[in-house]
Amino acid sequence: MPSRRLAVVDVDRCVGCQLCMFACSRRHGVGGLENSAILVRSVGGVERGFTVVVCRACLDPQCARVCPEEALKPREGGGVVLEPSLCTGCGLCREACVIGAVMWDDEANKPVICIHCGYCAQYCPHGVISIEVRESAS
Amino acid sequence: MTSRKFWTENRPELFDKYMGGAGAAAALLREEVSARTDPLSPENAVVLAVGPLTALYPMASKTVAAFKSPLTGDYGESHAGGRSATAIRMAGYGAIVIRGASRSPVYIAIHEDKVYFRDARALWGMRSSYTVGRVIREAEPGAGVRAIMRIGRAGERLVRYATVITETYRHFGRLGLGAVFGSKKLKALVISGKKSIKVEKPQEYRRVYREIYEAAVKSKLMRKYHDIGTAVNIVPLTRIKALPSLNLKQATLQGIEEVSGEALAERHLAKRVACAHCPVACIHLAALREPYPDEPYFYKTTFVSYDYELIYSLGAMLGVTSTRGLLKLIEAVEALGLDAISTGVALAWATEALEKGVVVASETIAQLKWGDWASYLKAIEYIADQPSQFYKTLAKGVAQAAREYGGEEYALHYAGCEIPGYHTGPAAHIGYAIGARHSHLDSAGYSLDQKILAASQQPPSPQELVDKLVEEECWRQVLSSLVVCYFARGIYTPETTAKALKPLGTAVDSAALRELGQEVYKLKYRLKLELGFNPDSLKIPKRALETPTPLGKISESYFKEAITYFKHKLSKMMA
Structure with missing residues (x-):
């Protein structure tokens, strides 16, 4: 079954406007950045360009492997789904993700997980991120 | 700053009445300063304010700073983008008021509700503001959701037109906020946060957001800032003869097309970057590749942000039409934290004053001559370092310099503020x-x-x-x-x-x-x-x-x- 994944297509086109970060929060119906699952930061200053940190939808996600409560379950087609009622906020998932894509909601003390909906990509004016369709996940 | 204390106050009436930004900032400043306040004394205050659209809509990307100006002695207000505005609001603030002065250099770190006064002795006197940014970037958390507002040596040395730089390329440029920071021994202010803002009608909010976003990325309205940037104005303003040149002896300059927005874009534009929450990306960075004279095949490449006003003030006003020269002058004012407009106008006056014998070469030290960017590069350092009485005076602005030395009829300022680049009418x-x-x-x-x-x-x-x-x-x-x-x-x-x-x-x-x-x-x-x-x-x-x-x-x-x-x-x- 084909599945959708948010992909960073060309990070060198990123101008650092962070519209994607704000879009992610807005999708939840709020303004600001609190629940944003995507982060754009400079690579040691604006002059050196940017990096876009977001879940890559791993097919065998390490964050789910380390979760002691099975609160993160592999999602069909890659990535994970969070079951907040099972999460104790231990933070192991955050440490396990080598690219740092498990964001954190400090208020709820739980991870913020990208669901690959693609809402942010609709607000990327420079073609940095887009939704990619994976034909078959195995 | 004096007692290294912080607290928060709820001032809903300010934001109810004035929404925020300039209105709230001016009202807060009015509570702090009077006619008797020396702008460089601890009694002056710095107010930074954002508004109700900040972090909620695209292009609501600016912070308003209000302070008593050390350049003009009256109301000072300056706006800057970068990430300053979103960071202030995401840290949970509508406005920040900085009072008093520290005994020794500090920088302030605000991470949401926590405020720290950090020692900045090691940062004081650093050659370049770029390095200051680099150090604080490593020392503080909040990458991606913070702003680092800092001064250069010009601010430390109280040059009355020193800037506060944020995110390397944006500035509270005019009227000397950098000197006010310097007088408070405040090297930098870093602020971070990622709070959320509740909106009353989320669906309607998303719809209006979409409309504004579409207008920003699709309409012609933003195109000029997007493509060539503000530098696009050089050609049309030269064509109608409205570009102040050579201290406004004339309003056009032969060879200026060499440093037009089009020419810079074609030969030097390396990349464009944006302020937080702005899709336009009007910040144009030119690559300046410089060989080291002492070793073959050894280069450094720096990125220099150019805009119309800088080409006017450091290009046309000084007769500089070499792109390399212009970019080096821009790089120098950035490194020192000087306002480019005031610096260019002050040096243009100094050049004419030297020409006319109002000042002499022993005072200017550098042999200022139209187009001679290497001399101007030295003079820019002298404005910050103030090695002679002449530069001490020039660091107070062109109005003060002309009062002391003469040449008032060609000192280009209004109420002490050096003129911007439009002689249109x-x-x-x-x-x-x-x-x-x-x-x-x-x-x-x-x-x-x-x-x-x-x-x-x-x-x-x-x-x-x-x-x-x-x-x-x-x-x-x-x-x-x-x-x-x-x-x-x-x-x-x-x-x-x-x-x-x-x-x-x-x-x-x-x-x-x-x-x-x-x-x-x-x-x-x-x-x-x-x-x-x-x-x-x-x-x-x-x-x-x-x-x-x-x-x-x-x-x-x-x-x-x-x-x-x-x-x-x-x-x-x-x-």
């Missing part, structure tokens, strides 16, 4: 004179002049001209209270602005917004007058009367009539 100059910040951005007189020129009309009566300028300045108070970048003024019309506020729970119509603009305008002028500003003292530099504009020579009587009418209008508005 009477509206530009009268706008500089009567604008609350003496800035071209107060009322965009240059735009009014060009409209008159395009329609092949004569300038209106001085009264009508002043009315138009004041009306524009009043509306801009709304934008700068919300706070929206002026580049987006074509999108944030009164109707769109009202529409944007509605889902946030603020029901206003265009008429109410215009009224708010008038209130903020009056507040700013009330404060200006209290601080000692006197409209009677407004003078047009003689040079601006001598060099023809595209609308002909400005007549002194026209200017005077405008000022008289303005005084009258102002006292009526205040009554």
Whole structure:
């Protein structure tokens, strides 16, 4: 079954406007950045360009492997789904993700997980991120 | 700063009445300073304010700083983007007030509710503001959701037109906020946060957001800032002979096309970057590749941000048409934290003063000569370091320098603030004179002049001209209270602005917004007058009367009539 994944297509086109970060929060119906699952930061200053940190939808996600409560379950087609009622906020998932894509909601003390909906990509004016369709996940 | 204490206060009445931004900042500053306040004493305050649209809508990307200006001695207001505005709001603040002065250099770190006073002795005196940014970046958390506002050596050494730099390439540029930071021994302010903002009607909010976003990325309105950037103005302003050059001895410069926006884009543009929450990405960075003279095949490449005003002040005004020279001059003012406009105008005056024998080479040390960028590069360092009495004076601004040395008739300033780069006609100059910040951005007189020129009309009566300028300045108070970048003024019309506020729970119509603009305008002028500003003292530099504009020579009587009418209008508005 084909599945959708948010992909960073060309990070060198990123101008650092962070519209994607704000879009992610807005999708939840709020303004600001609190629940944003995507982060754009400079690579040691604006002059050196940017990096876009977001879940890559791993097919065998390490964050789910380390979760002691099975609160993160592999999602069909890659990535994970969070079951907040099972999460104790231990933070192991955050440490396990080598690219740092498990964001954190400090208020709820739980991870913020990208669901690959693609809402942010609709607000990327420079073609940095887009939704990619994976034909078959195995 | 004096007792290294912080606290938060709820001031809903300020934000209810003025929305935020410029209105709230001016009101807060008014509580802090008076005519007696020395701008470089601990009694001066720095206010940084954001507004209700900050972090909620695209292009609402600016922070307003208010302070008593050490350059003019009256109201100081300066706007900057970068990530400053979103960071302040995401940290949970509407405004920040900085009082007092530290005994030793510190920087302030604000991470949401926590505030730290960090030792900055090791950062004081550092050669380049770039390095200061680099150090703080490593030392503090919040990458991606923070702003690092810092001063360079010019601010430490109290150059009255020193800037505060944020995110390497954006500035609180004008009127000397950097010197106020320096006088407080405040090297930097870093602020971070990622809070959320509840909106009353999420669905409507998302819909209005989409409309504004579409307008920003698809309409022609933002195209010019997006493609070539503000530097696109060099060619048209040269064509109509409105680009102040060689200290405004003339209004066009041979060879300036070498450093036009088009030429820079073609040969040097390396990348474009954006302020937080702005899709436009108007910040144009040129790559400057420099060989080291002592070793073959050894280069350094730096990225230099250029804009129209810098090409005017460090290019046209100084006769510099070499791209390499211009980029090096820009890099130098960035590293030191100097306002490019004031620096260029001060050095243009100094060059002419040297030419005319008003000052001598032993005073200027550098042999200032039009086009000789290597000499200007030295002089820029001298403004920061102040190795002689001459540079100590020049560091106080062109008005002070001309008062002490002479050459007032070609010292280009209004009320002490060096002129911006538009010699388009009477509206530009009268706008500089009567604008609350003496800035071209107060009322965009240059735009009014060009409209008159395009329609092949004569300038209106001085009264009508002043009315138009004041009306524009009043509306801009709304934008700068919300706070929206002026580049987006074509999108944030009164109707769109009202529409944007509605889902946030603020029901206003265009008429109410215009009224708010008038209130903020009056507040700013009330404060200006209290601080000692006197409209009677407004003078047009003689040079601006001598060099023809595209609308002909400005007549002194026209200017005077405008000022008289303005005084009258102002006292009526205040009554």
